[in-house]
Amino acid sequence: MKKLFILGLLGLASVALADAPAVFKKCIACHGPDAQKVAPGSKGDKTIAGMPKDYLLTQLKGYKAKTADNGGAKAIMYGQMANVSDEDIEALADYVSKLPKKQ
Structure with missing residues (x-):
């Protein structure tokens, strides 16, 4: 029984990670493919690719909770994150953190 539970958890993790590219499609218009x-409207000149997952x-x-602030982009991000699940947020952060940084 314990083995089945662990296998189930591993399966859920792989499903969440598999959904990250699909979730990221909402981000492409502003952040690029x-x-x-x-x-647009972001503070500074940083891209999100390769940023630390944490x-x-x-x-x-913070955007989901409407507490994060990134200049003029915050209103857009509040709307974008409003209906994103915690699981998708986790998968998205993992996915974006593994993308290569801009050189």
């Missing part, structure tokens, strides 16, 4: 584009999680969860 490889997250290499600086989003930072991305904090930001994405």
